Amino acid sequence: MTHLFQRLARRSALFAAAGLLAGAAGAASAAYPERAITLVVTYPPGGTVDVVARLIGPKLAAELGQPVVIENRGGAGGMIGGAVVAKAQPDGYTLMLDASNHAQNPALHSKMQFDTLTAFAPVSLLLRVPNVLVVTPSYEVKTVADLIKLGQPGAKDHVYFASAGPGSAQHLAGELFNLLAKTQLQHVAYKGGGPAMIDVMSGQVPVMFASMGSAWQHVKNGKLRAVAVGGLERSKTAPDLPTIAESGVPGYETYEWNAVFAPAGTPPAIVEQVSQALAKVLKDPAIAGQLAGIGAEPIGSTPAELDTFRRAEIAKWQRVVKEANLSLD
Template sequence: MFRSSLPSRRRALAVAALASITGLQAFAPAFAQDAYPSRPITVIVPFPAGGTTDIVARLAGQALSQELGQPVVIDNRPGAGGNIGSQMVARAPADGYTLVMGTVGTHAINPALYKKMPYDHLKDFAPISRVANVPNLLVANPSQPYKTVKELIAYGKANPDTISFASSGNGTSIHLAGELFKTLTGVKMQHVPYKGSAPALADLMAGQTNIMFDNLPSSISFVRSGKLRPIAVTTLKRSPELPDVPTIAESGVPGFDASSWFGLLAPAATPPAVIKRIDDALIKVLANPELRKKIIEQGGEPVGEKPEQFAAFIRTETTKWAKVVKESGASVD
């Protein structure tokens, strides 16, 4: 009887083993998802350290590191209006360990501004979430004779091509805000591009240039210290951090509206489960009062959204800024 039951017992054991293996395979995706991240994550900032993109990336990166349990390393790779660093991420392994802090420049303006792009901003990336919206601030070297938008316009028309406006690079929102100002006011100004806000601000404060439409977070400390003179905010609403500074629109240029945004993106083929893991963590940390306070104190507005919402927003912004670029006549070879 023992011998006759042996084949049956073997078959039973084989069936049990097969069921066990099948079960493990079914749970494998969950195990893989739970394993992410298992090593440090790199966030490429396509602009120099010290600028708004860098500030936002470091604030978000520090919070994400605590939430994900792995270091988030900020790697500044400036150049070509953010195109160099963004291209690096477009070509990086799609495993969730190399991300980019994209901007309105790299993922909305540049495609219309540059005659040849090293990446497709819609096809080569998987949007994760916007991190923050940021108004731009029109600031001037305190030695300049104008203190208001009307005085700036009057001076510019009386002295064409004598006002130089600095920017963090060709194609950035800072550059396009200046071009939009020229178009709407008829003031002729000279554009002086830099590789990031930090060097542009340094030369502005040194008197090498006259004005700048800078991202508020990177210039607000200099405004508070008196090293820069605030003239106006570029958004339709005033900034809560500088409530006494008027908007350009209310200062005699109706309809003027130019702002910046910053968001995380991954290479296009990154697994949806990994994208969701990062997005869930990002939305959670952006809801934290401590991080929100830090971003607001820098002049920004915390966001946090789903990947599909960010993707739709990028498409809308692409259409908006393509029109501005065309109307301004701005272009970069």
């Protein structure tokens, strides 16, 4: 009996210690955050992703009660910043603001420094911005049907479209158009969206499947003409502009989007806390108004919703890349 009581006593002590550890872990989680949080932006300063980060950063800091430090780690279509975050401590103090290439890179690159699906914990889909088909104002294309007619295989003259570079969101938006509309538009890659758009405005290349966020100001001042939007529904920013899908290319849907991720292994309670804080930020009328000005649709999803969304996006672009026989390796 004495040995039995000793074993029970030791077991009770172990349970008590486990309880203390669990309580300490709960207290640590409840105290989060206790210091500044680094938000790694996977694109250089000045672009749309950076603008979004600096727009939401101060509001997120106010919600969480600690500073949010923006750190730009641009390059390689978001993969340089992604590698940094994939290796970071999963404690909630390093987060990543990534974009559409998050789902496109796995299709384009057979060798990456990380596995996109296992390296990151989804936090929140912040927003999405439809691509918009724009042309040089003097170009003869006024409708999607015009572009399909000019871009037919075997046409006398090639139709060229510009993008920010090989494998960029604009490039893949054009390749998706080729597949669904059965056209042969020819891709012209630039070193960045800015130079590409400048050449479309000047007529060097007549067509671009641009982000509405960067193109719309040029549409409004007459330097570009918008033909159709890439979302399945018409944009609230331009309700009179038809979608590409309703203009003769059923199933066409392209967005550029921004989302926040954490390193895999970040405690679910912390992920949920940050997700809820971001949802509150995106409901702020001032933030929503500024995002609407660039054609962005604020979302503020749950972690589970972002996971479902990114898996669908990855599968979609894997199909497009395979059918278009693209590779950047």
